[in-house]
Amino acid sequence: MGVTTTPVNSVLADLEPGQAAVIDEIALPTETQEFLRRFGFSPGVEITVSRRAPFGDPTAYRIDGAEIALRAETARHIVVVPLSSLEKESG
Amino acid sequence: MPPSTTTQEVRTSPAELQRVRTVALIGPPNSGKSTLFNRLTGLRQSVGNYPGITVEHRSGSILVQEEQVRVIDLPGVYSLSPFSEDECVAVDVLKGRMAGTPVPDAVLLVLDATNLTRQLALAISVIAFGLPTLVLLNMADLFAKRGGTIDPLKLAQELGAPVALVSATQGTGLETIERFLEQKGDAKEITQFPILNRPSQSRSWASQLERRAGYRPPLPAEWTRRLDALVLHRIWGPLIFIVVVGAVFQSVFGLGQPLSNALQNLLNLFGQKTAVMIAQPFLRSLLLDGIWKGVSSVLIFLPQILLLFLFIGLLEDSGYLARAALISDRTMRSVGLNGKAFIPLLSAYACAVPAIMATRTIENKRDRLATILIAPFMTCSARLPVYTLLISAFIPEHRVIGPLLGSRALAMLSLYVLGFLVAIGTAKILKSSVLKSASIPFVLELPEYRWPTWQSIGLRLLDRGRVFTRQVGTVILVVSLVIWALTYLPLQHGHPPQLEHSAIARIGQFIEPVIQPLGFNWKIGVGLLTSVVAREVIVGTLGTLYATDPSTHSMPLQTALRQDLAFPGAMALLIFFAFAMQCTSTLAVVRRETNSWAWPAIQFVYMSSVAYFAALATNQLLRMWK
Numbered sequence: 001m002g003v004t005t006t007p008v009n010s011v012l013a014d015l016e017p018g019q020a021a022v023i024d025e026i027a028l029p030t031e032t033q034e035f036l037r038r039f040g041f042s043p044g045v046e047i048t049v050s051r052r053a054p055f056g057d058p059t060a061y062r063i064d065g066a067e068i069a070l071r072a073e074t075a076r077h078i079v080v081v082p083l084s085s086l087e088k089e090s091g
Numbered sequence: 092m093p094p095s096t097t098t099q100e101v102r103t104s105p106a107e108l109q110r111v112r113t114v115a116l117i118g119p120p121n122s123g124k125s126t127l128f129n130r131l132t133g134l135r136q137s138v139g140n141y142p143g144i145t146v147e148h149r150s151g152s153i154l155v156q157e158e159q160v161r162v163i164d165l166p167g168v169y170s171l172s173p174f175s176e177d178e179c180v181a182v183d184v185l186k187g188r189m190a191g192t193p194v195p196d197a198v199l200l201v202l203d204a205t206n207l208t209r210q211l212a213l214a215i216s217v218i219a220f221g222l223p224t225l226v227l228l229n230m231a232d233l234f235a236k237r238g239g240t241i242d243p244l245k246l247a248q249e250l251g252a253p254v255a256l257v258s259a260t261q262g263t264g265l266e267t268i269e270r271f272l273e274q275k276g277d278a279k280e281i282t283q284f285p286i287l288n289r290p291s292q293s294r295s296w297a298s299q300l301e302r303r304a305g306y307r308p309p310l311p312a313e314w315t316r317r318l319d320a321l322v323l324h325r326i327w328g329p330l331i332f333i334v335v336v337g338a339v340f341q342s343v344f345g346l347g348q349p350l351s352n353a354l355q356n357l358l359n360l361f362g363q364k365t366a367v368m369i370a371q372p373f374l375r376s377l378l379l380d381g382i383w384k385g386v387s388s389v390l391i392f393l394p395q396i397l398l399l400f401l402f403i404g405l406l407e408d409s410g411y412l413a414r415a416a417l418i419s420d421r422t423m424r425s426v427g428l429n430g431k432a433f434i435p436l437l438s439a440y441a442c443a444v445p446a447i448m449a450t451r452t453i454e455n456k457r458d459r460l461a462t463i464l465i466a467p468f469m470t471c472s473a474r475l476p477v478y479t480l481l482i483s484a485f486i487p488e489h490r491v492i493g494p495l496l497g498s499r500a501l502a503m504l505s506l507y508v509l510g511f512l513v514a515i516g517t518a519k520i521l522k523s524s525v526l527k528s529a530s531i532p533f534v535l536e537l538p539e540y541r542w543p544t545w546q547s548i549g550l551r552l553l554d555r556g557r558v559f560t561r562q563v564g565t566v567i568l569v570v571s572l573v574i575w576a577l578t579y580l581p582l583q584h585g586h587p588p589q590l591e592h593s594a595i596a597r598i599g600q601f602i603e604p605v606i607q608p609l610g611f612n613w614k615i616g617v618g619l620l621t622s623v624v625a626r627e628v629i630v631g632t633l634g635t636l637y638a639t640d641p642s643t644h645s646m647p648l649q650t651a652l653r654q655d656l657a658f659p660g661a662m663a664l665l666i667f668f669a670f671a672m673q674c675t676s677t678l679a680v681v682r683r684e685t686n687s688w689a690w691p692a693i694q695f696v697y698m699s700s701v702a703y704f705a706a707l708a709t710n711q712l713l714r715m716w717k
Contacts, residue, residue: 032531032532034172035534036532037212039209039534040209042291045294053328054324054418055422056421058417058533062311063209064206065309065311067315067537068536068537069420069534069535069536071420071533074533074534
């Protein structure tokens, strides 16, 4: 029980296609955060991994009803709480 | 919770507004804003540039109650915080600070109804300008079909602006726009949104607002999902990519070439029929050899240019171009660029000028500059007249791979590859030295797949065709006339001189020592000089030169060239044109985009040096080998 009280954080780049998560923190400079916010990347937003590009990178994500692709070098800095671990916590 | 919580201050503007005369159209990229603009204005539109900057200024007019209303199509923006040049333009126009652009007295805000959440921050920052604003939730048809719901009245209440569901592609709901524009502007309430000062909370604010407006987002687009599963498949994806790009090339050459030939025959026939009606020798020479030959030899490439823009338009409007960017990102990254550079670089195959303008979609300034600097290496349509002429004159047609690929097509393809490789090499050098950077992340939106509309494609072709013919009509005509005059002067005993004694021959002979190692004689030299204005000009120049030379007067241009130029020199000329920066329009556009003369100067010197030494090597090696 003690293991699941705190949600397990991981980074967006580590999620597999089909996995959903909630953005926890964008660990990038403020200007970059603001830039990403235009596309819907903001803490508290649910995000689903859609698919990877044929050569493995970038990866397309479904966020706020739109399909947005990011490179792993960016997704590596987006801290997320996978939805499965959230469910574990509440259940 | 009453809606007034978001509406802190309501004030009334003092003066009663007159009827709407100028309306600004604003919205994020992929919201269908351009489709709506085309739907509203049709052929009544024009493109220019905002003064001093590079952003395209598109405006048109619509008739409302028999009165013209001017529509200004602002660049697609995600936000009004002035980060990029596009965003600065949008803000300046809305504030009425843009020179030469009338102050809009109303705003049409186009949003994509299918993903509203992230657009609400833009919506309120537009509404907060205080201009009467009509919020258009576009793609209402797709939105409803996929089970999305919203209460437009509630949303209007929350935003303090009228809201209408429309579909620009279907043309539904557009009567609301007319009604909005014909109402003599009442006194307007200016809605203030305190959330605008707290951008970090805008997302949770947007969710709350959506809940109050009864917004239920639609299900993901099933067809787009299925198509992406195929188009972005690990194996099928790259294969489809290659097939699509290959099909574009095949069509441009397989279909464009016969069309060009037909047009050429038509133009020649017209020229000959007209010439016999003119008795005065000076006038006949001026019209036929000066104007007609110069212009028509370039005009015949219009079919190929339009075909290429047709394909780029189809790819872009259907949504495939964004997938192509996603697929090519990995490759583009290896040279320090990103997948978005693929779109401009693909456009550069038609013309570097619009391609360099299209680099605006690249947020990263250094990536953008690098893309601008390498774009002219891509084989643009202006090189096609030169390539086609030289290839059909010097390379005999025979099959290389069955009926699929002939020797001429292979030669053409090699030139494309060569330009591409040098571009990539240049990009790599730039990105690992002066333009090294990695600050702004690469973000690519994959819009839903849509059927391109003929109207949108048609207007784009018209637009590009106009630009091309305007170049033919002005720049090339002027050069053709100057060249003709230089061959006609100085008069000897009241008669035009022999070609060897003309003014142009003297200039050509003067530079001959420099270009002789490349295998070029003075006539080619004259062609190189005049083609600094625009590459295709050399075809017109050579046409004029051979037409005024008695020994080649009656020959077709290809035959005349074969008499005058050896095979190694011809190949060197092809190589020269693959690399040289022979385009005044491109240089002018680079200066504008980089806002300095330094970059176009560096680009010109660099490309000319590469061209000279590559042509020198080609000629010398082929002569040794022969």
